Amino acid sequence: MTTPSAPNYWDYLRLEQLLSIQGGLEGDESALMPDELHFIIVHQAFELWFKLAIRELRLARDHLAAPLVPEETIPHVVHHLRRVGTILRLAVDQFEVMETLTPQDFLAFRDKLVPASGFQSFQMRVLEVLLGVDMQTRVRYGDVDPIAHIRKLAESSPASAVALGHLEQAMSEDSVLTALQAWLYRTPIRGSSPQDPDDDRVVDGFVDDYLDRIADLHGRQARALPSGLGVEPSKMVERFAQATEQAAAFLRGDDVDEARRPFIRRTRAALVFVESYRELPLLAWPRLLIDTIVETEEQLVLWRHRHARMVERVIGRRIGTGGSSGVEYLDRTTAMRVFSDLWTVRTLLLPKSELPPLDQEAFYGFQSVQDLAERAP
Ligand code: HEM
Secondary structure (H helix, E strand, O other): OOOOOOOOHHHHOOHHHHOOOOOHHHOOHHHOOHHHHHHHHHHHHHHHHHHHHHHHHHHHHHHHOOOOOOHHHHHHHHHHHHHHHHHHHHHHHHHHHHOOOOHHHHHHHHHHHOOOOHHHOHHHHHHHHHHOOOHHHHHOOOOOOHHHHHHHHHOOOHHHHHHHHHHHHHHOOOOHHHHHHHHHHHOOEOOEOOOOOOHHHHHHHHHHHHHHHHHHHHHHHHHHOOOOOOOOHHHHHHHHHHHHHHHHHHHHOOOOOOOOHHHHHHHHHHHHHHHHOOOOHHHHHHHHHHHHHHHHHHHHHHHHHHHHHHHHHHHOOOOOOOOOOOHHHHHHHOOOOOOHHHHHHHHHOOOHHHOOOOOOHHHHOOHHHHHHHHHOO
């Protein structure tokens, strides 16, 4: 009987296979210019990181999408999302390696890539879809439709059909955004939950109190501005009044269609509530989750910025191999936000000293402390 051999590093990592797939279109690494090998390896390294980021995103989403998310589950969501953010941060730095490719070096082999492009990175699309990028809205950022592009390719190429399969799978799943919204919707506000008979009144009361405080603060800030800033005082008063109205419109959900408005209004009120009373024990993990989501999206936006600057440095403002306007398109995508409410809410947060008083403070204490208090003689 033969004894099974002990595991070794190269078998475990399938290194032979991994190191044999850098041959590019020729399938022969020795036929490539050194710069092209560099180009392929950098892209493959990115795609490996994307693979891991996608997996982590799905794990985070699964925890968050549960019909009831116990308090102790939120650290798991944060853990997986942090890994996504860290991967993206590392990916941003990796562009430095790409930038050792000079424009002339790249031009030597660029034309043979046409029409292949990072635009076809289906993993980047899966990442976007799982986060919750609305692909119809996305088209507005560059007059190019990444999904339609991959669909078209899938008509004539089996490998593209596989790519499309990955994408369609992701599109059939819940996104982190939808899971987050459902979770926010259920957040108790002033101790009240959606199923409570008086919930609408409690939530409206909180929002009205909050808006009153914003109006009051803005009024004082407008009056306190010193003259001589080069801006008409009346203009400043007008700007503060506009900011007050924008805060009200956001919390009323004016930008959302009527059917979804009550749902979105409650999620926005919950966001303001969690961010405002973030020091309460029961809100400690929720606010960390919100911070982590913002941080993750920030890393993605920074990735887009960094990629665009690297592209500008290497190919200037010429048209991309994928047919987009190139840097102009890439720069426009940096304005995209998936978790736009999480960003918007930052504009209307009040300093602690200006917050409306908190009803039901005990509700937001540590569960164990409450249990102990109830059991105390
Ligand atoms: C010399 C290096 C590079 C150049 C010149 C370049 C250029 C471009 C250009 C011009 C686009 C816009 C689409 C098009 O028309 O082609 C694009 C998109 C893209 N590139 Fe790169 N790229 C480079 C390296 C990389 C690397 C290392 C990655 C890592 C995976 C990458 C990932 C992407 C992705 C994901 C997109 C789609 C972006 C979107 O649609 O929002 N690129 N690239």
